[in-house]
């Protein structure tokens with residue numbers, strides 16, 4: 001109490017002179033850069049020592065399909081196969097000779113790392129790049145081949161980033177941020193400068209993938225300074241949508257996790273400057289999913305014969321969604337195909353999901369009564385369509401559950417097909433939008449069965465062409481019960497089918513005669529230990 005009493009009851013208010021004095025001493029926050037400031041920075045950006053002026057080409061197939069002009073800004077054709085070298089080089093080309101002498105540092109396992117390494121080799125400076133220890137060797141080798149010094153640290157990008165900050169301080173290096181830096185943003189903005197020069201007719205909107213927001217910030221600043229009527233549409237993945245959430249909540253929102261399919265845009269927290277710019281200048285956002293991006297990779301391939309990475313196809317997936325949602329006709333859209341760094345192995349997944357993403361493939365679980373003729377009756381129903389998948393394992397004496405994939409022409413067709421199967425007496429589940437079914441269950445149909453008595457296992461091979469599977473099925477006379485069936489269209493020249501057939505011991509000879517009448521090469525696998533381990 002005594003101590004409290006000895007204190008003044010309240011702090012005396014500063015006089016107005018003191019207030020003025022304080023205000024003068026307070027460090028001034030830097031003035032926010034306006035589109036006109038960025039315009040100047042972009043016009044003065046140095047990127048062409050390393051970057052090319054990429055082509056802006058009409059995507060003819062997409063244009064015809066969508067009824068709107070779709071132009072592709074081909075940043076996937078840059079050296080190092082992404083736009084990232086523009087921002088990195090511009091930042092580094094503006095450093096002082098002393099800073100260049102000490103060198104630069106960044107944390108990245110992706111396109112930014114390649115951009116920094118290439119820029120450093122052009123400028124003759126040292127580039128240290130920290131990456132998580134989990135980085136695939138191919139990426140480490142890629143950056144080393146460009147002359148970058150790779151330091152592996154930690155299990156995640158955040159660990160690698162913190163280590164980069166430590167090294168930067170310790171060695172006096174300059175940090176090259178992947179997106180939250182005005183010079184990096186200005187470098188990326190040169191893409192918009194080229195687009196507006198290359199296409200002088202009307203443009204309704206430019207679609208831009210967003211990770212941390214550097215690319216869209218550069219593009220939006222240039223476009224809003226020069227042709228503000230052009231809409232800037234930001235595109236994010238549904239599992240890494242930090243910018244969309246941040247704009248919605250009016251503050252930067254940090255995501256606990258991000259999906260990694262589109263690794264180029266997998267960012268948990270957008271930049272401060274990029275958030276400010278996006279909030280002011282981006283007109284709208286479209287959120288896309290993995291299947292739609294896979295379908296878009298295929299669209300780009302069909303138009304250009306090039307394969308872009310997931311981030312590079314997001315803008316195309318978004319245009320398709322936007323056209324459908326707003327029923328656009330006769331508009332002109334630009335998509336920035338911003339990168340092409342994808343592992344070849346990923347193509348298997350992309351090709352598989354592209355069909356579902358476009359709804360060119362529908363998948364179902366169909367229940368067929370386990371009785372003579374019902375299987376054939378079901379086959380007749382699907383006869384007109386290409387079968388992409390057919391999996392069945394006997395498991396019940398009353399009914400069979402078949403996993404079927406069919407080619408479809410339009411969105412929404414899977415629901416109509418499911419209704420038709422049900423009407424014809426086959427209870428059906430439409431699995432076209434079911435992740436569990438598409439990712440896992442399709443590969444797991446089967447297993448051991450108590451009911452597979454006297455089963456023999458064969459692999460058959462037949463030339464893959466429309467209708468060939470149905471022809472094969474109808475040539476399998478139902479004298480013996482089929483207890484297992486596995487077929488998946490692999491896009492190969494020959495179709496491969498695994499069939500289990502129940503052949504009582506006394507029927508062996510007749511069965512051999514049946515096999516001989518079939519015009520298909522086959523291999524018996526009944527004694528294969530794999531069959532014994534997993535299916536018997």
Ligand SMILES: Cc1ncc(COP(=O)(O)O)c(C=O)c1O
Nearest residue numbers: 111211212213214215264311339
């Ligand atoms: C191919 C690709 N597209 C898009 C992006 C997202 O760019 P930003 O982080 O500037 O939004 C990146 C970022 O690395 C990328 O590599």
